[in-house]
Amino acid sequence: MERKNLWSSYSEEQLMELEKVSEKYRTCLDMGKTERECVRTAIALAKEAGYRDMKELIRNGERVKPNDKVYLEYMERAIVLFQAGTLPIEQGMNILGAHIDSPRIDVKQNPLYESGDLAYLDTHYYGGVKKYQWLALPLALHGVVVRKDGTRTDISIGERDDEPALVITDLLPHLGRLQREKNADKFIDGEQMDLLIGNRPLKDEKEDGVKKQILRILKDRYNMEEEDFLSAEFEIVPAGKARDCGLDQSMVLAYGQDDRVCAFTSLFAMLEEKEVTRTSCCLLIDKEEIGSVGASGMTSRFFENAVAEYIALNTDYNDLILRRTLANSKMLSSDVSAGFDPMYEEVYEKKNAAYLARGPVFNKYTGSGGKSGSNDANPEYIAQLRKIMEDAGVSFQTAELGRVDIGGGGTIAYLMAVYGMEVIDSGVAVLSMHAPWEVTSKADIYETVRCYEAFLKAEF
Known part of the structure; x- marks a missing residue:
């Protein structure tokens, strides 16, 4: 048969x-x-x-x-x-x-923080994923923010050529000997899969300057306050379009x-x-x-x-x-x-x-x-x-x-x-x-x- x-x-x-x-x-x-x-x-x-x-x-x-x-x-x-x-x-x-x-990566409700002069969004993966597959890839942020007054803004960042991509970083192989000894499930902890979103501090800010710069960008572009993350829904997905796959263009990669x-x-x-x-x-x-x-x-x-x-x-x-x-x-x-x-x-x-x-x-x-x-x-x-x-x-x-x-x-x-x-x-x-x-x-x-x-x- x-x-x-x-x-x-x-x-x-x-x-x-x-x-x-x-x-x-x-x-x-x-x-x-x-x-x-x-x-x-x-x-x-x-x-x-x-x-x-x-x-x-x-x-x-x-x-x-x-x-x-x-x-x-x-x-x-x-x-x-x-x-x-x-x-x-x-x-x-x-x-x-x-x-x-x-399957995807979701953003937590209280996600924004700064560490080592880098700004991140805290995440929680959704569905059955191999977590290591999501490291060091160009990622995009899609979702909606709903404010207390009921107004809302749909947001998509990272899909167009003129937009920045986002990323979850990986450990360099030179320092990864102990990491490589772990099985695939333990290769990276879910709490390490945070989304890197910034490095440039707001001018004249001595503490959490990078986080404050991100908050300024969110306010200017999307009229979004930090508290609005509480009633937002953001999904992290691979950036880029669906494409033909194979030299014979017989398949779809997406x-x-x-x-x-x-x-x-x-x-x-x-x-x-x-x-x-x-x-x-x-x-x-x-x-x-x-x-x-x-x-x-x-x-x-x-x-x-x-x-x-x-x-x-x-x-x-x-x-x-x-x-x-x-x-x-x-x-x-x-x-x-x-x-x-x-x-x-x-x-x-x-x-x-x-x-x-x-x-x-x-x-x-x-x-x-x-x-x-x-x-x-x-x-x-x-x-x-x-x-x-x-x-x-x-x-x-x-x-x-x-x-x-x-x-x-x-x-x-x-x-x-x-x-x-x-x-x-x-x-x-x-x-x-x-x-x-x-x-x-x-x-x-x-x-x-x-x-x-x-x-x-x-x-x-």
Whole structure:
């Protein structure tokens, strides 16, 4: 059941379309380096495609008609889009669900300090990272500051050529003998990963002059006081744009492809839909990298509440319709898989590994060890998906996340399955997952969009 490399199977027309999708994807990655930026990007694209804000319809007392397109944003950190089908909503939806948070470094609430004539921001890493990978890289600061009077300023520093980059420093090898004797987890302590942001003191200041200079810059440029850090949200991410990778330009090298490669391909597929029989839904959610917790994560009631509001735009609402709608839905939990890397082949089981350029990956289960924390999709559902992909001419592969006693990971699949709906993980294979720069194949990105489009059209 070996799958073939897709590149040789595409026509010239398909290759041109592949490059268009790849270019659009790279642009979205550059525009969406944080959850808030991803949501803003999704809203802009949705409006271009004719989507309306559900809050507007609710205020106006409007109803949704077949093939109407609406979206609902939540806390600027999550968004759900619906396209109304011709069938009653309680017969279920076809749902694409992905997360838009990615591993990164966050700034603490009381972060600014000076030491050794250098100014720093104190940090706390977010999600599963190899801490040493974030040292001595050009970094950017993205976020928002909200003041006591409710005014706010969005901030991005380090992305443009005329802006300064920031950095977390590393120890020189000449003094690093003891450091090199540590294992990777202990190579650098989390409290040492502070962001270097200044060295020039404010004139005539004898104490904390560098810190005071930074505060002056923040005040002049962003009208920000030191106390405003308390209600600010700053994320530290790699500086620079997504780029083609490889001499053959067959891959994409970029930050945040886990899981934005699945989020944006899901969004692209959703926005291309013209008419659907079953209601289509695209869910882009936050906090998966830290357990899907919080008000904007999958363990919250955001999605359930959004579906309830959407039902109320279709018909006279009652709880039984909501339960039927969720239980009768089908879902692709759009999340990435670990691409087979020959440099580390000892951690993969080759027959059940995901390979670049062989199409989207279906993971029957994730979890770890004895499938702990896994959804484990039903074979009846997988058989339906096989037929859908075959009819649409979509190539796909199946995989597990590494060898049985080595691999493991989680997605939002099991959290959606609690409603009784059929769910399976489906997404793009990624090399260097969770590193500051990750690698995907353009062929997989293109084929995944085709996969998601076929799924949204399916009638089940």
